[in-house]
Amino acid sequence: MTQVHCTRAQTAVLQLLRQQREPISAQALYTLIKQQQRIGLATVYRALDALKRMGRVQHRVTLTGETLYNAVEQDRHYMTCLDCGQSFPLNTCPLKGLASSLQHSSSFTIYYHTLEFFGLCEPCSVQGG
Amino acid sequence: MTQVHCTRAQTAVLQLLRQQREPISAQALYTLIKQQQRIGLATVYRALDALKRMGRVQHRVTLTGETLYNAVEQDRHYMTCLDCGQSFPLNTCPLKGLASSLQHSSSFTIYYHTLEFFGLCEPCSVQGG
DNA sequence: CTTAGGAATGATAATCATTATCATAACGGG
DNA sequence: CCCGTTATGATAATGATTATCATTCCTAAG
Numbered sequence: 001m002t003q004v005h006c007t008r009a010q011t012a013v014l015q016l017l018r019q020q021r022e023p024i025s026a027q028a029l030y031t032l033i034k035q036q037q038r039i040g041l042a043t044v045y046r047a048l049d050a051l052k053r054m055g056r057v058q059h060r061v062t063l064t065g066e067t068l069y070n071a072v073e074q075d076r077h078y079m080t081c082l083d084c085g086q087s088f089p090l091n092t093c094p095l096k097g098l099a100s101s102l103q104h105s106s107s108f109t110i111y112y113h114t115l116e117f118f119g120l121c122e123p124c125s126v127q128g129g
Numbered sequence: 130m131t132q133v134h135c136t137r138a139q140t141a142v143l144q145l146l147r148q149q150r151e152p153i154s155a156q157a158l159y160t161l162i163k164q165q166q167r168i169g170l171a172t173v174y175r176a177l178d179a180l181k182r183m184g185r186v187q188h189r190v191t192l193t194g195e196t197l198y199n200a201v202e203q204d205r206h207y208m209t210c211l212d213c214g215q216s217f218p219l220n221t222c223p224l225k226g227l228a229s230s231l232q233h234s235s236s237f238t239i240y241y242h243t244l245e246f247f248g249l250c251e252p253c254s255v256q257g258g
Numbered sequence: 259c260t261t262a263g264g265a266a267t268g269a270t271a272a273t274c275a276t277t278a279t280c281a282t283a284a285c286g287g288g
Numbered sequence: 289c290c291c292g293t294t295a296t297g298a299t300a301a302t303g304a305t306t307a308t309c310a311t312t313c314c315t316a317a318g
Contacts, residue, residue, distance in 0.1 A: 008266085038268080040267060040268035041269090042267080042307090043268070045304095045305065045306075046266085046267085052211060058247070061190040065190075065194075065304070067304080082181060082182045082240065094224060106208070107250070107251035107254075108208045108246070108249070109248045109254050110247070110248040111211065111247055113244065115243070117239050117242045118242065118243070119184065119240040122236035122237065125238050136296090138295080169298060172297070174276065175296085194275070194305070
């Protein structure tokens, strides 16, 4: 039940994720991996889910409802405009350091977190969103 | 185009959201409102989207893919177990105060944010997730 | 080396929350 | 009161994700 080693699919997924500069969707990942090896879309989803549970991959859901994944090493967060839908990356995580103190205050083991700001980007704000 | 006053549906949605202690899904909201007035599911979604764009309502997406909404007055955040899927509310927002400083450092107008920690709750952690 | 049991995989059908569509109803100004 | 616009309800369509199931791959025992 509990998995010790990564499966072939998980290895491929994790390796590709680490090469990405930005979070990527399961479908896009599927397209990329297919260029290298035979793989099914369901397997990509399964691998992502497993890696997520291991704490190696983190996820966030966009306004359009697709889930994006990235390796935990790249802890990325965004500001997303509710009008145009664009996401702008933060250059640093405002929670740096805070998560560890939270860790101590509860029995919960934290693997990763998602943080996203929503509002209006300047152009949309000017137009009058 | 830009909306000044709330529509009937938006008013009903916002009022009900303010009565909830926890974030609620669009469908559940729909069920609640239907008890009071004739309304369509699509209208609920439209109202939620509009309120979100106005910064009056905030949202988060659960692990199962449904979107939960709450009034911005109740700024709620959670720790979610990747194994059993349960969410545990934080009693305070670790970002309190930080968001405003971020506000100043960019031209982005922040309405709200989502913050969620993922990992393992104690029971799942013990079993060996 | 061969084989049996369990896990992983691929293809595809099914699910389900959300959106798009479209005809109708409500609204606001002239 | 009438016209153009916006909101609404009902329902069909969409699309990402999940379930299903037969097959393939591994691993470890014999």
